[in-house]
Amino acid sequence: MIKIGLIVPHLNKASEFCILAGLWFNVLMEVKNAEFVKGIIGTDPILGDPRPQVAFVGRSNVGKSSVINSLVLRKSLVKSSSMPGKTREINFFVINGDRFFVDLPGYGFARMGAKGAEKIRKLILWYIGSGEAKPKLVVLIVDAGVSPMPQDKEMADILRAEGRPFVVLANKVDRLNQTERSHNLKAIEAALGAEVIPYSARTKSGRENLLEIIEESCR
Ligand SMILES: Nc1nc2c(ncn2[C@@H]2O[C@H](COP(=O)(O)OP(=O)(O)OP(=O)(O)O)[C@@H](O)[C@H]2O)c(=O)[nH]1
Numbered sequence: 001m002i003k004i005g006l007i008v009p010h011l012n013k014a015s016e017f018c019i020l021a022g023l024w025f026n027v028l029m030e031v032k033n034a035e036f037v038k039g040i041i042g043t044d045p046i047l048g049d050p051r052p053q054v055a056f057v058g059r060s061n062v063g064k065s066s067v068i069n070s071l072v073l074r075k076s077l078v079k080s081s082s083m084p085g086k087t088r089e090i091n092f093f094v095i096n097g098d099r100f101f102v103d104l105p106g107y108g109f110a111r112m113g114a115k116g117a118e119k120i121r122k123l124i125l126w127y128i129g130s131g132e133a134k135p136k137l138v139v140l141i142v143d144a145g146v147s148p149m150p151q152d153k154e155m156a157d158i159l160r161a162e163g164r165p166f167v168v169l170a171n172k173v174d175r176l177n178q179t180e181r182s183h184n185l186k187a188i189e190a191a192l193g194a195e196v197i198p199y200s201a202r203t204k205s206g207r208e209n210l211l212e213i214i215e216e217s218c219r
């Protein structure tokens, strides 16, 4: 690695360290490759794969697929749509060959009907709670512009009860002004009892922060 101090001689040791650490992190965070592997609806051999899984869960249409696309800098690795309820399976994507991003179906889509909604709910709970999948990190995505729904609270409670490491991502912050943004983030934090990361899959704001958290959890 290039020694920064040789190029910028006035830097003190602390700044030099920060820049080197920054370079190191950037190398770690680069997404070089992302591929769809398969969709599952229950027990599957892929769950026995030792590579770490990072799962994305949240209400239908909240932007789970878009968040994954923003992380891997691909427009349509994961199908995203203005029609809620498109994702019905648990979709596995392999990232840089050494970990999985897992796109879960969205909960709380009214038009799915009670039976369809219950099926999706059971599938999500099985993934999170059965012990077969063991995700290293669950990214619980909520809409930054809407108060968390009872299902979001239930999901946060289940993740806590199951002892699954999770972060709350408040997506679509690009739609909010500064005042709305800080007000809503506080409200979401209070409702879900967890720290909230502001995010926009559209502008990619928050991307580096989330990639670092993912990197930490997969180590
Ligand atoms: N403004 C804005 N729109 C977004 C953002 N993220 C997603 N969207 C839009 O929200 C809609 C739903 O996005 P998806 O990524 O398909 O949502 P999903 O959670 O995967 O939806 P399901 O698979 O149906 O549960 C699409 O129209 C996206 O373009 C964002 O950060 N900002």
Ligand SMILES: [Mg+2]
Pocket (backbone or CB within 6 Å): 064, 065, 066, 079, 080, 086, 087, 103
């Ligand atoms: Mg989706």
